[in-house]
Amino acid sequence: MLESREEALEVRRLPGLTPYAGAWELQRELVRKRRADEIPDTLLLLEHPPVYTVGRAAKDASNLGAGEEYLRSLGAEVFWIDRGGDATFHGPGQIVGYPIIRLKVHDTHRYLRDLEEVVIRTIARYGLSGWRHPEYTGVWVGESKICAIGVKFSSGWITSHGFALNVNTDLSWFDRITPCGIREYGVTSLARELGRDLPLSEVEREIVLRFREVFGLR
Template sequence: MSSKDLSLLEVSYLPLMEYGAAWKLQREAVAAIDAGTGNEQLILLQHPPTYTIGSQHHPEHLLLSAEQLKEQGIALFEIDRGGDITYHGPGQLVGYPLLKLGEDGRVDLHGYLRRLESVIIDFLAAYGIEGGRKPEYTGVWVGDEKICAIGVKFNKSKFRRGFITSHGFAFNITAGIGQQGFQGIIPCGIAEYGVTSLEECAGRPFEPGTVARELVPYFLKHFPYEVPAAE
């Protein structure tokens, strides 16, 4: 497929954005993509400390009281993506692909999730880290520790067949993130396994903004788009 046959993908990196603002940004972008007034997007960013509870809705997997959340400065949102509870915070790269699926009538929702996992698995492999899957869970694992959580929403198009994706992946970059916000929850409702980070697996420091830039070619490998040149 030549570049002239590819759809445009706008890629942006935002060093830090409050979760509610990012959620609003996604909804607005999805509406514009659906209406044909906006391009598909990949938004990469970090959030301040935040817990999000997905559509599986298990508030009992939040182990902190409202008072403790306030004391620790952690926001809480009940949102419309799939999955259970997870943590977002500085040192974690969050990716929101806002993409059109199924315009040709072929909708492989599970395939979309597997492709997101493959992006992270391929990136890890470039640093000599063996990432993989667990058949019963969505996400990317290194051994028995999760390094990347995935939770998405498939927004039914109002104007055409198919869906537009929102939400996405949360890739742990900084060492010690498992001892930070993840201590206050049962991550994704999975009590028997832990979490890890890119720094812990590679044994060297990483900067989330650099990882965001390096990750884009792996994303384009599994989701072929044309990315406009930066001005």
């Protein structure tokens, strides 16, 4: 866990469904402002309409199933983006967190483990035991992945992109791709594990509490 820094965290909850292109542009703007110290460390929390994103680890489109045209025919957008990781899905019922923070400890591995810790502590509040896979970034419950993580580090050690926690997500969207390029594990959600939907606002509050706790921000 990172040491307490006694610094503020601004949390921005974007209402409704935020189109991916707009959220990506907002991140770039906030990264610039954070680098210039015009804003404090910031955590964006939002939901996207159905969208598939592909990160820098992808060598080709092989993990996009039947291809971009087919995925778009289902009503989803497709973006090739500048985060780490491979292909994943974002959509309604999923909480996406984009931390725009300046790392005091310049350790990318540690940052990823801390993001996982935020999610592990969050789902523990619902009686679920999350675990880290030794080969893959993210959080698993049982044999299924519940949270995908893919990040970017900009100059000045400013972070962007982040994590996507499946809460009430329609998991059938993941069936059309190979999520994160991982074939041997499935995908799950809080709703599937608990047998009921959860208020997203309740889970968001828990995420904020655990984020501040893990990163030592007030």
